[in-house]
Amino acid sequence: MRKYLHHQLFTGAEFDGRLTLLNKLLVAIILLAVFTAVLSTEAELHDKWHYELLVAEAVFGAIFLAEYLARIYAAAENPGPEGDWVKRWRFIRSPLGLIDLAVVIASLLPLFVSHSSVLRTIRLLRVIAVMKFGRFSRALGEVWGAVKxxxxxxxxxxxxxxxxxxxxxxxxxxxxxxxxxxxxxxxxxxxxxxxxxxxxxxxxxxxxxxxxxxxxxxxxxxxxxxxxxxxxxxxxxxxxxxxxxxxxxxxxxxxxxxxxxxxxxxxxxxxxxxxxxxxxxxx
Structure with missing residues (x-):
């Protein structure tokens, strides 16, 4: 299970360069969560669908929290002679780990603190993080190389x-x-x-x-x-x-x-x- 999660969440690309199924689902969920956050800023929609939007935000927050914990668990499969918890701590401190943590906080904080819904747009960082895998990585690298x-x-x-x-x-x-x-x-x-x-x-x-x-x-x-x-x-x-x-x-x-x-x-x-x-x- 740990190896499977590591391939799906960290390797992130199949042999043909395509995103794994789990990463595709995560991209779809992230875009849906951002779309929901955008709609929630409209006063009429927020008043009419307040309970439904709150439940949706709680579900998205739970999904991103589960993904973050799964990444920490699967980080032990990263190559290297270090121990499992050393690899996991390295992931937590890595840019990808910090982005995941920011997404989790941005997803759960609006449930407890008012006027913080704008933080939900941080979820778009996860899309960028996922895009670093597979063919997206090569395309972004070519664009950056062209600019340089x-x-x-x-x-x-x-x-x-x-x-x-x-x-x-x-x-x-x-x-x-x-x-x-x-x-x-x-x-x-x-x-x-x-x-x-x-x-x-x-x-x-x-x-x-x-x-x-x-x-x-x-x-x-x-x-x-x-x-x-x-x-x-x-x-x-x-x-x-x-x-x-x-x-x-x-x-x-x-x-x-x-x-x-x-x-x-x-x-x-x-x-x-x-x-x-x-x-x-x-x-």
Whole structure:
């Protein structure tokens, strides 16, 4: 039983890279628990289904507590010469163990403390923890590798965006500060407008009214379109290169495997020939 739980909860992936059945069920339960927590923040639903939501939260809390205890129990199967309780204590202190403990606390605390339902969203951390297994792990690793490979390019983009924000805020402060002191009376105030304009959101709560201010605003808005697109293109190109490297690696692995099979076939044929010679000696 302990080995089975260890494979289902810790190994977390079958030989084909898929999640184990238990981890799939846990992901579904986590998403259902988060969805329930989101619905419980609506006053009308909370008042109408208060008892049902409370029971659901208690059930989710019991499931996550049982999972946490099962992980502690199965942690003794982790490789290493240490004793069972040493391995279990290591798991408790590990990032995965701390995430599990936080999920359990977040699930049970709202049952005893009011206005703590927001803590239930911590359960999403368990989804991230489960996703580190199997094919999800490789996909996340490739995404992170793509970002690291283009770190310098992304840093340059970030610096350019910061310079443009400061330029736009300063320009609107100089041109609109005396006319609209509430919105542009200082560079920090103007920075709010610069951020929402650069990101092409534009809430409309602050906007220039002078011709020169509109010219600067147009420049910032058009530059924002390019700066928002630049990181997307950089990451997409890096991810495409990572996928190509992975395909090339798979091709090389398949070629090496075929070469090993050829060597094995030749060795087998040689042994068969030797056995035939010994079993049928020449007169």
């Amino acid at each position: 490979d283009r770190g310098d390019d992304l840093l340059v983009t970030l610096v350019l965006a910061g310079m443009l924000l400061l330029f736009g805020a300063t320009a609107l402060y100089l041109t609109e500060g005396d006319i609209q002191p509430e919105q542009f009376g200082s560079i920090p105030r103007a920075l709010w407008w610069a951020v929402i304009t650069l990101t092409t959101v534009g809430y409309g709560d602050a906007f220039p009214i002078t011709p020169l201010g509109k010219v600067f605003a147009s420049f910032v808005a058009l530059s924002g379109i390019a700066l928002v697109a630049m990181p997307t293109g950089i990451i997409a190109a890096a991810f495409s290169e990572a996928m190509q490297r992975r395909r090339d690696q798979r091709i090389e692995e398949m070629r090496a495997h075929l070469e090993r099979l050829d060597q094995v076939d030749e060795a087998v044929e040689a042994k068969i020939a030797a056995l035939q010679r010994t079993s049928n000696p020449k007169p």
